[in-house]
Amino acid sequence: MxxxxxxxxxxxxxxxxLDRVRQDVTELKETFxxxxxxxxxxxxxxxxxxxxxxxxxxxxxETPRNRALxxxxxxxxxxxxxxxxxxxxxxxxxxxxxxxxxxxxxxLTFTGVLLMFYYHPSKVQAFRDILxxxxxxxxxxxxxxMHRWAAHLMIIAVWLHMFRVFLTGSYKRPRExxxxxxxxxxxxxxxxxxxxxxxxxxxxxxxxxxxGTNMARATPLLGTEGPFGALLGMTPYNDVRFALLGGSIVDxxxxxxxxxxxxxxxxxxxxxxxxxxxxxxRKDGGISGPAPVMLxxxxxxxxxxxxxxxxxxxxx
Amino acid sequence: xxxxxxxxxxxxxxxxxxxxxxxxxxxxxxxxxHQALENDALIDKLSADPALAKTEYRxxxxxxxxxxxxxxxxxxxxxxxxxxxxxxTVLLMVWSITLNAPLEEPSNPNVTMNxxxxxxxxxxxxxxxxxxxxxxAGVIMPTLIIVGLMVIPYIDANPLGNGYYTYKQRKFAIxxxxxxxxxxxxxxxxxxxxxxxxxWMWFWPxxxxxxxxxxxxxxxxxxQIFGVNxxxxxxxxxxxxxxxxxxxxxxxxxxxxxxxxxxxxxxxSHRLLLLTDFSRKIFKxxxxxxxxxxxxxxxxxxxxxxxIILRLVFRVKYVWVTPWFSI
Numbered sequence: 001m002x003x004x005x006x007x008x009x010x011x012x013x014x015x016x017x018l019d020r021v022r023q024d025v026t027e028l029k030e031t032f033x034x035x036x037x038x039x040x041x042x043x044x045x046x047x048x049x050x051x052x053x054x055x056x057x058x059x060x061x062e063t064p065r066n067r068a069l070x071x072x073x074x075x076x077x078x079x080x081x082x083x084x085x086x087x088x089x090x091x092x093x094x095x096x097x098x099x100x101x102x103x104x105x106x107x108l109t110f111t112g113v114l115l116m117f118y119y120h121p122s123k124v125q126a127f128r129d130i131l132x133x134x135x136x137x138x139x140x141x142x143x144x145x146m147h148r149w150a151a152h153l154m155i156i157a158v159w160l161h162m163f164r165v166f167l168t169g170s171y172k173r174p175r176e177x178x179x180x181x182x183x184x185x186x187x188x189x190x191x192x193x194x195x196x197x198x199x200x201x202x203x204x205x206x207x208x209x210x211x212g213t214n215m216a217r218a219t220p221l222l223g224t225e226g227p228f229g230a231l232l233g234m235t236p237y238n239d240v241r242f243a244l245l246g247g248s249i250v251d252x253x254x255x256x257x258x259x260x261x262x263x264x265x266x267x268x269x270x271x272x273x274x275x276x277x278x279x280x281x282r283k284d285g286g287i288s289g290p291a292p293v294m295l296x297x298x299x300x301x302x303x304x305x306x307x308x309x310x311x312x313x314x315x316x
Numbered sequence: 317x318x319x320x321x322x323x324x325x326x327x328x329x330x331x332x333x334x335x336x337x338x339x340x341x342x343x344x345x346x347x348x349x350h351q352a353l354e355n356d357a358l359i360d361k362l363s364a365d366p367a368l369a370k371t372e373y374r375x376x377x378x379x380x381x382x383x384x385x386x387x388x389x390x391x392x393x394x395x396x397x398x399x400x401x402x403x404x405t406v407l408l409m410v411w412s413i414t415l416n417a418p419l420e421e422p423s424n425p426n427v428t429m430n431x432x433x434x435x436x437x438x439x440x441x442x443x444x445x446x447x448x449x450x451x452x453a454g455v456i457m458p459t460l461i462i463v464g465l466m467v468i469p470y471i472d473a474n475p476l477g478n479g480y481y482t483y484k485q486r487k488f489a490i491x492x493x494x495x496x497x498x499x500x501x502x503x504x505x506x507x508x509x510x511x512x513x514x515x516w517m518w519f520w521p522x523x524x525x526x527x528x529x530x531x532x533x534x535x536x537x538x539x540q541i542f543g544v545n546x547x548x549x550x551x552x553x554x555x556x557x558x559x560x561x562x563x564x565x566x567x568x569x570x571x572x573x574x575x576x577x578x579x580x581x582x583x584x585s586h587r588l589l590l591l592t593d594f595s596r597k598i599f600k601x602x603x604x605x606x607x608x609x610x611x612x613x614x615x616x617x618x619x620x621x622x623x624i625i626l627r628l629v630f631r632v633k634y635v636w637v638t639p640w641f642s643i
Contacts, residue, residue: 064388067388067389067390067391068388068389068390070390071388071389071390071394077389077390077394080389080393080394081389082388082389083386083387083388083389084386084387084389084392084393085385085386086383086384086385086386086387087375087377089387089392089393089396090377091396092347092351093351093481095344095347096396096400099397099400100400100404103400103401103404104404107404107405107408127422127423130419131419134419141416142412142413144417145411145412145413145415145416145417146408146409146412147417148417149332149408149411149412149415149417150408152330152332152333152436153333153404153407153408155333155437156333156336156337156340159337159497160340160344162465163341163344163348163497164344164348166468166489166493167348167352167481167490167493168477168479168480168481169476169477169478169479169480169482169486169489170478170479171468171469171472172469172472172475172477172478173469173475173478175469176469176470177469179466179468179469180466180469183462183465183466184462187462190437190438193435193437194435194438197435200419201422201423202419202420202421202422202423203420203421203422203423203424203427203429204330204418204419204420204429205423206423206424206425207428207429207432207433208432208433208434208435210432211432211433211434211442212434212438214450215441215445215450215453215454215455216454216455217450218449218450218451218454218455219451219454219455220451220455220456220641223451223455225450225451226450226451226455226641227451227640227641228640228641231640249425250423250425288478288479289479289480290375290377290479290480291375291478291479291480292373292374292375292480293355293358293359293362293374293375293480293482294475294476294477294478294485295359295362295363295369296363296476296485296594296597297363297366299475299476299597300475
């Protein structure tokens, strides 16, 4: 109805329309000022905005409750406990190597995915792709360098992490099993690095992988040159090295297999073990120390049966 | 002296991590021992004064009863993680801008790299190939290293030193680990990187890596050194099979040094577990399975340096030669 009225009015006297518009504009000017002020006021406290609150589930003020919630209610941070031992946040105890290892894994995933855009795992293309990456892709050289050096750094960080965990006795009860997962993660890190070595398809990678996989030939029972391998019917065409390379020489199939292990299979397996590793860190009581020192006189004599490693738990 | 050679190896971009390890491992070993000795002093003080032990904070960290024992993860831990991530990123950026990842010629099965080296972290295994056949160096030893690391928590019966650095309370464990990690693993990598040149021959630092160098194989098997030829066993065999006498004699002969080694090294590692009053106390807590596993892995770990000495000093190739495998 209002619309048709407006049309009628407009048709009868055009001055009325101009008045209406003028009036609307003046009104809008005032509303604009008011709402603009409101908006500017709101910008002073962005954390109270609907947008902010829809993203973050809790207030980020300095109340203990919200400090705890900002960790616990965040999917990326919730692996952390709400509070940590005040002495454990010092560098000297942990050396930060576990966290750095995980961060490097993220860096490697990120740079690795970018590298995958420029790489074909085929004998014809692989080496040319690296040349293309190094010479033509913007920041391609930097990308490849970062992936390479982050991989090396990750191995160093893993070793130093293990060194620290050993020297602080952190593998002791109740963290025995998590140490074992850690050992497997270290092996996976080495395998990740090793499978990546072949991918540029240059002399360095080719001969390193040739040397490495030649050892598989000597696997007892399963390798053609290993003890009792030949007796069990192992040949270069059916032994464990053949399975690794997808052939009897390091060639196109080996390149494809290395690529799939490197980009998909091992990262997936490692991710599962990492989830387990971090989860167990929390379940086993968080970071191991620095714990109060224990004295020799305080070693408890075990009562009754000692906890035997391999006894069925029902019998303990 | 050819110092350019050693510089060439040390400055190869792919060898940067090993050069870094040469500094990082001594630093972190010192860093750990520095804290361990501080804690040991505190342990001594508390052991001497049981009354103090009941009230003391028992850490070398500064402590005030008014302080809370725990701090909020946000922000006290999260900000450290952020700073660490930034520092690592900066380090990586600088490293990636200054040094290029190596790229050799396209792979060519007809042109062998000399020396053909594995990636640096596997050079310890490749160096082991000098002393053992591939099935031991490349398959058995890596498996033993992995399994050996994984059994550590289950064979360590010492309840002390859980969650703090200490040397005094864990001497045996720490020496064993340092021997394995630094003495065998890292040192072998360093040898594999810096010492081994073309043909995997031994070149001292300062020697030129001469691809034309020829080394005469002077290594002999233990049975050759002892002159085992099977003549004594041939008398007992049917005439048709006499040709097999030397082989059979070698098989029988080789078992004895191995048994001898396992007995002597086993006893030696057993003595290690009983070295001090404290270690005897821990030994009493060990179960039979823990004892046997510990000693077995010690014996197997010791076999590497023993074989290195046999090989490099006494020029022994194999101890036990059989038609199927040799050790």
